[in-house]
Amino acid sequence: MNSATSQSLFDKLWQSHEVMSLGGQRSLLYIDRVFLHERTGSIALQSLAERKRSIARPEHVFCTMDHIVDTTPGRNDDTLMPSGRQFIQATRKEATNAGITLFDLNNPDQGIAHVISAELGIALPGSTLVCPDSHTCTLGGIGALAWGIGSTQAEHAMATRTLDLEKPKSMRITVDGELRTGVSAKDVILHIIAKFGARGGNGYAVEFAGSAIRAMPVEQRFTLCNMAVEFSAFTGFVAPDDKTIAWVRGRDYAPKGAAANDAETYWLSLSSDENAQFDTEIQLHADDIYPTVSWGTNPQHSVAVNSRVPNPAQCDDAQQRDGMSKALKYMALSPNQAMTSIRLNAAFIGSCTNSRIEDLRAAAKVLEGRHIAPHMRAVCVPGSGRVKRQAEAEGLDKVFEAAGFQWREPGCSMCFYAGGETFGAGKRVISSTNRNFEGRQGPAVKTHIASPVTVAASAVLGRIGSAEELS
Numbered sequence: 001m002n003s004a005t006s007q008s009l010f011d012k013l014w015q016s017h018e019v020m021s022l023g024g025q026r027s028l029l030y031i032d033r034v035f036l037h038e039r040t041g042s043i044a045l046q047s048l049a050e051r052k053r054s055i056a057r058p059e060h061v062f063c064t065m066d067h068i069v070d071t072t073p074g075r076n077d078d079t080l081m082p083s084g085r086q087f088i089q090a091t092r093k094e095a096t097n098a099g100i101t102l103f104d105l106n107n108p109d110q111g112i113a114h115v116i117s118a119e120l121g122i123a124l125p126g127s128t129l130v131c132p133d134s135h136t137c138t139l140g141g142i143g144a145l146a147w148g149i150g151s152t153q154a155e156h157a158m159a160t161r162t163l164d165l166e167k168p169k170s171m172r173i174t175v176d177g178e179l180r181t182g183v184s185a186k187d188v189i190l191h192i193i194a195k196f197g198a199r200g201g202n203g204y205a206v207e208f209a210g211s212a213i214r215a216m217p218v219e220q221r222f223t224l225c226n227m228a229v230e231f232s233a234f235t236g237f238v239a240p241d242d243k244t245i246a247w248v249r250g251r252d253y254a255p256k257g258a259a260a261n262d263a264e265t266y267w268l269s270l271s272s273d274e275n276a277q278f279d280t281e282i283q284l285h286a287d288d289i290y291p292t293v294s295w296g297t298n299p300q301h302s303v304a305v306n307s308r309v310p311n312p313a314q315c316d317d318a319q320q321r322d323g324m325s326k327a328l329k330y331m332a333l334s335p336n337q338a339m340t341s342i343r344l345n346a347a348f349i350g351s352c353t354n355s356r357i358e359d360l361r362a363a364a365k366v367l368e369g370r371h372i373a374p375h376m377r378a379v380c381v382p383g384s385g386r387v388k389r390q391a392e393a394e395g396l397d398k399v400f401e402a403a404g405f406q407w408r409e410p411g412c413s414m415c416f417y418a419g420g421e422t423f424g425a426g427k428r429v430i431s432s433t434n435r436n437f438e439g440r441q442g443p444a445v446k447t448h449i450a451s452p453v454t455v456a457a458s459a460v461l462g463r464i465g466s467a468e469e470l471s
């Protein structure tokens with residue numbers, strides 16, 4: 001196949017959903033699934049109802065409660081956010097009236113939108129899924145074309161099953177080689193964002209490829225794609241392979257029987273052709289990636305755990321230098337300070353980035369037979385009811401609790417102050433989440449983002465540190 005006829009995976013996903021060209025790079029795309037959550041979804045549902053527009057295929061629209069909900073055991077509709085209860089109850093009412101599937105608070109499958117849409121087989125390889133939430137790109141981990149939209153677009157998608165869209169440019173990031181022990185997808189994506197900048201992916205759909213990505217379990221590929229939006233990309237994805245097929249097979253909403261065979265054959269055909277052209281190509285070697293943690297107030301502000309806080313004076317770009325100085329001030333850190341000298345107050349394991357079963361297994365492995373430092377508080381929030389039950393069946397909850405972690409009900413929890421859950425003003429937190437902006441985890445909270453393994457190790461050490469230090 002020559003380069004004139006060869007296509008990238010992104011071209012294939014786009015073309016297979018193109019209803020019509022709208023001229024130039026714009027197309028009307030077919031949307032297979034819409035997913036909503038109580039924070040933004042209720043607004044879209046309410047607006048549709050007010051305008052007396054019905055949902056074209058309610059059986060393909062789903063909603064969960066994740067952002068605002070309380071995650072303490074024994075919870076009800078009350079939340080720490082003053083109007084949270086109203087949001088929850090409005091979502092329940094609108095979802096019921098609209099006839100869509102709702103994963104309500106007491107539903108055993110409730111959980112974070114981007115965790116449950118994959119684990120229930122609602123998102124599928126080669127399919128389009130949109131949700132009014134920026135981390136919808138997570139689902140690219142199984143080769144879905146999934147991206148975050150606004151509430152108005154969500155209304156459009158529900159009413160018409162289509163969205164009009166400008167085709168982004170394409171980028172391929174290839175990571176070859178074998179990742180070092182203790183390095184996982186979270187370190188890879190933090191490394192990429194630190195190296196190429198938080199705006200590095202702006203205007204692109206990013207395919208992650210290469211032997212290091214192929215070797216990753218599917219759950220790590222979700223983590224990788226989850227943070228494509230922190231790279232400012234339109235979305236991120238990994239071509240489906242045998243691991244993807246095995247992961248998706250048999251899930252509740254996935255095709256069954258003969259339909260599953262046909263679907264799997266099609267999914268395996270979804271990869272970039274050998275001579276496919278990309279607007280930008282980046283090549284990385286796995287050897288260059290170490291356990292990574294953020295020091296500042298943007299995921300770009302990340303360095304290897306075993307290195308030092310950077311010195312803004314050594315940065316050539318005036319704007320970046322300014323951002324770095326501001327970040328150091330907010331984070332109360334000094335240039336050149338060893339990352340491992342940073343004392344912590346709390347640790348959080350959860351969020352759509354790192355709250356799946358493999359994340360909890362990896363963290364529990366570090367915590368087994370150990371205890372968090374006496375001055376630390378630590379919380380683990382599984383991403384879904386299913387993850388929670390699976391973890392409990394494996395005794396992981398007991399490992400977390402014996403180590404001094406609280407074990408909670410599924411939700412976004414301390415990833416985002418939306419529901420009011422926080423470790424408290426000014427606390428310094430090591431967190432398996434994806435955003436470290438000022439105030440993200442509550443007023444004046446200082447967030448350091450890292451992998452679940454680094455979070456667990458740091459919780460034990462009471463300061464930033466890698467799992468290697470414990471062995």
Ligand SMILES: CC(C)[C@H](C(=O)O)[C@@H](O)C(=O)O
Pocket residue numbers: 039040067132133134135148416418
């Ligand atoms: C509330 C929601 C719209 C938001 C998002 O879009 O990502 C949230 O999930 C976040 O992580 O900041």
Ligand code: SF4
Pocket residue numbers: 066067112133135351352353411412415416433434
């Ligand atoms: S877990 Fe965090 S990043 Fe993910 S959807 Fe919830 S608030 Fe957003």
